[in-house]
Amino acid sequence: MTPPAIAFAMQPDRTRHVFTPELVARLGRLAHILDERPMAEFDGRSEQLLAGTEILVTGWGAPSIDASVLHRAPRLRLIVHAAGTIKGLVDESVFDAGIKVTHAAEANSVPVAEFTLAAIIFAGKQVFRFRDIYAADRSRKRSQILQGEAIGNYRRTVGIVGASRIGRRVIALLRPFDYQVLLYDPLIGDAEAGVLKVEKADLDTLMARSDIVSLHAPLLPETRHMIDRRQLALMKDGATLINTARGALVDEAALIEKLQSGAIDAVIDVTHPEIPAENSPLYDLPNVFLTPHIAGAIGLERARLGEMAIEEIARFVEGRPLLFEVRKQDLGRMA
Known part of the structure; x- marks a missing residue:
């Protein structure tokens, strides 16, 4: 079976330690990483990446994903948010397109x-x-x-x-x-x-x-x-x-x-x-x-987010149910 293609979308300066070299190597054994450099914006470089992306891994500072982005990502099947809430990141068009969404809010x-x-x-x-x-x-x-x-x-x-x-x-x-x-x-x-x-x-x-x-x-x-x-x-x-x-x-x-x-x-x-x-x-x-909004994952604590994201990707690749899937009806009561 051909491994799914993965791309990243997040702000590198806000997501340091989320994906350590060890976690990236683990992810590489599950899927084909198109580019380890994350997309901070869906700009010119992103066009080719989005066209081939089946799993999009997002994090803090990721650009929002709406119908126009989905049009450029026809192969997209899963969005894995390696952070907390996905409110404001994805809109209803993502769910309407049948794309699965999961997040690391538990971590x-x-x-x-x-x-x-x-x-x-x-x-x-x-x-x-x-x-x-x-x-x-x-x-x-x-x-x-x-x-x-x-x-x-x-x-x-x-x-x-x-x-x-x-x-x-x-x-x-x-x-x-x-x-x-x-x-x-x-x-x-x-x-x-x-x-x-x-x-x-x-x-x-x-x-x-x-x-x-x-x-x-x-x-x-x-x-x-x-x-x-x-x-x-x-x-x-x-x-x-x-x-x-x-x-x-x-x-x-x-x-x-x-x-x-x-x-x-x-x-x-x-x-x-x-x-x-x-x-x-x-x-x-x-x-x-x-304190300046530091209660959530900072520094080395962020690795939990990457670990949970990879665990969800592994479940998806192996055909098992996601543990932290977000559904359209969840948006209205999410933090």
């Missing part, structure tokens, strides 16, 4: 869940507050006083908003600890909540009872600004909001106002817009730990 969920677990533990332990107090007084007098407050992670309540793949991973990572876990997800019934070993709660109850709230919902029209001024007002004094999902889930103006009051803390990896304005208070507020 990308691993570091996000790990980051979230670390954030939860640090938030419960008030690590950042201890750091600032210690640096300010250069002794342990004030930090010793803080140790006597009602802080720490024993029997704290963590609220998970969204039983997404990442939300579920976080729930699983929390099981060995002494947390009470609340879950808000209108799609989860009592039986499934029992399997997940969480307590179902409506959003108001979760926001009011939780010491730490972690967001893991997809950004959809109905979830935009789901955490608004009213929800933030329900949070306990001293509680922490963690967002590693999508910035627009939160009304940022209301959040900044709440943070400026000093009533809550926040660990924020995603914002809306993606990069806050230079004068945003989020950069300077002492009760905010702001």
Whole structure:
């Protein structure tokens, strides 16, 4: 059997480490690589590559794929996205043409869940507050006083908003600890909540009872600004909001106002817009730990994405079902 022809479409500077030399060699044993250099744009060089491509491997920064691209890729049978969501990368014409699509969102969920677990533990332990107090007084007098407050992670309540793949991973990572876990997800019934070993709660109850709230919902029209001024007002004094999902889930103006009051803390990896304005208070507020969208796969963690992509390609080549296939009906509820 003739091995299928593969091409790459992604931004090389954003996808370093996704396909290591070892992974490229493994891929070469499964299929014929037309060109190891990825297409950053579907330009002149891409015409010949697209004409012969049967499997297109995409990644961060890949140009979008629509009917006009499909017209130039008549042999295309599979798109493998070696990254997270494919929303915005492919349109419905891809599915209408019968082309299979799969992605590595499951692999990308691993570091996000790990980051979230670390954030939860640090938030419960008030690590950042201890750091600032210690640096300010250069002794342990004030930090010793803080140790006597009602802080720490024993029997704290963590609220998970969204039983997404990442939300579920976080729930699983929390099981060995002494947390009470609340879950808000209108799609989860009592039986499934029992399997997940969480307590179902409506959003108001979760926001009011939780010491730490972690967001893991997809950004959809109905979830935009789901955490608004009213929800933030329900949070306990001293509680922490963690967002590693999508910035627009939160009304940022209301959040900044709440943070400026000093009533809550926040660990924020995603914002809306993606990069806050230079004068945003989020950069300077002492009760905010702001990171530049690093919870997902970065550096060496990206190799998981390439590994999962190759595993899916192997299944396709061998005629086995894809494990992480995306279907047309999935687009409307994807992150």
